[in-house]
Amino acid sequence: MGRWQPNARGRLQRAALELYGERGFEQTTVAEIAQRAGLTERTFFRHFTDKREVLFANAEEFEGSFVRALVAAPEATPPIEAVAAAAEAGAGAIQSDRAQARRRQAVIAANAELQERELTKLARLTAALAGALRERGVPPATASLAAEAGVAVFKVAFERWIGEEGEEDLPRLVRQSLDELRALAAGAGAASPG
Amino acid sequence: MGRWQPNARGRLQRAALELYGERGFEQTTVAEIAQRAGLTERTFFRHFTDKREVLFANAEEFEGSFVRALVAAPEATPPIEAVAAAAEAGAGAIQSDRAQARRRQAVIAANAELQERELTKLARLTAALAGALRERGVPPATASLAAEAGVAVFKVAFERWIGEEGEEDLPRLVRQSLDELRALAAGAGAASPG
DNA sequence: ACGTTGATGACAGTTACTGACATGGGTCGC
DNA sequence: GCGACCCATGTCAGTAACTGTCATCAACGT
Known part of the structure; x- marks a missing residue:
């Protein structure tokens, strides 16, 4: 088993779409997305250049x-x-x-x-x-x-x-x-x- | 004579266009634009919703x-x-x-x-x-x-x-x-x- | 074994943007 | 002309997006 759960990028995309849908884009922080995906904010920005891009992968x-x-x-x-x-x-x-x-x-x-x-x-x-x-x-x-x-x-x-x-x-x-x-x-x- | 110099909005637009041209959009801070216009950062955001909008007035x-x-x-x-x-x-x-x-x-x-x-x-x-x-x-x-x-x-x-x-x-x-x-x-x- | 790699974490820093309250000249009613 | 309000701006504190830098540690090749 790897050191980390697989498919970090996909987990971030999924978490972001869910949260944006649940409470809206502005009311969602990147830290929350990362937390739901079991990652840190910094890792989010390694996969996506900004908070919007996660929806356009x-x-x-x-x-x-x-x-x-x-x-x-x-x-x-x-x-x-x-x-x-x-x-x-x-x-x-x-x-x-x-x-x-x-x-x-x-x-x-x-x-x-x-x-x-x-x-x-x-x-x-x-x-x-x-x-x-x-x-x-x-x-x-x-x-x-x-x-x-x-x-x-x-x-x-x-x-x-x-x-x-x-x-x-x-x-x-x-x-x-x-x-x-x-x-x-x-x-x-x-x-x-x- | 008024309490403030006239045409604050216009001064901000001019300062922004100059600075964006001189050193680029990203390398320019809103504080710098405001300073060149003789105003404060907060006043910039009273006239324009964000840093980009000043170019599209x-x-x-x-x-x-x-x-x-x-x-x-x-x-x-x-x-x-x-x-x-x-x-x-x-x-x-x-x-x-x-x-x-x-x-x-x-x-x-x-x-x-x-x-x-x-x-x-x-x-x-x-x-x-x-x-x-x-x-x-x-x-x-x-x-x-x-x-x-x-x-x-x-x-x-x-x-x-x-x-x-x-x-x-x-x-x-x-x-x-x-x-x-x-x-x-x-x-x-x-x-x-x- | 051992060095390297690569994805991630930890942490500090900058800056765009916002809310709340203060200030003080203009202006209007009287 | 005098007081009451108006409103553009200033001041200040706070949030959150994004960035740079260094540490960590499983996996992998040799």
Whole structure:
């Protein structure tokens, strides 16, 4: 048996999510998280750069599934289709447990600092997608716009998925949101006179 | 003569921008900013909720010019055109001094926490635009997508404007970026074989 | 055996941020 | 003009996030 209980990082993540959910992000101290995980405050900061980051540990993995799908798209695929494929892949990587996603999102929605961090993760994702598009020969500005569009489409689909009770197929919602964006860009959607 | 020097808030903003530029955001303490402004640390936190916010004091004003232009657009304007008009208006509100914008942006680009706060401001702007679109009868998801598209277009134009030496007309760059987004959504932009 | 490694603990220090109370010139009612 | 209040600022004490540094001690290789 090792000197310490295994999976310190995972225990910290679990303890943090629980406490943030129970009493809120601000009302939870890092010392409390560490105590519940059977560790010390100092060890928490060795695993996570700050108090928020513990909720975003798998962001890299998520970003990876997004980017891999984009890279895997055939060369001739138009940028908007390539990012759409990436968004669908990212959607597929998440949708296995909607309950977990809901809990996490509820915690984030309850605190401005956590929302701020989530925006940063999405910005990282956007930058990664834009970079991958540039690698394919897409001009920089076009690459940025396509990446932003793809992430926006994903966000809208994700909100619907979290919010609604019936629909469970996130990739399908992604495709649907993309179609709406296309219609929008084509000039559709004038407000009905009222 | 008043008991205190006038414009405490402005003095704090100026001192902060100077110090963040001179020695960096992290290397500057709030006590130093307050001292340069001839005030105390406690007074700084009465004017700004935190150390970052001092750089984003006019975000509301900026957001206002954006939203006002959207509200002012004729009822029949398609959503994408309405947000485009808003983005052009916001562009017009900024472009009076590119040098100032450059200084500010350099400070922000040098620090992750400041970038995080900027993302939050842009998210606020996006939400405000989406809200205004909904008021016009645009369905929620479409409103969100249109708002995201408008802000993305603005961001791309702004980056070009800050980066390049020649072009000075930010609204024109906004219109240009919008055209690129339109082409993108229509399926253009397949990578050239190579 | 023995030195090294690596995850953790212990502890002190800095600084962002908050709450509570004090101060004193401006201003308004009279 | 005089007193009562107002309110921006000062003062001071406290909390908690984060950091640097050194100690510990099982595991592992040689």
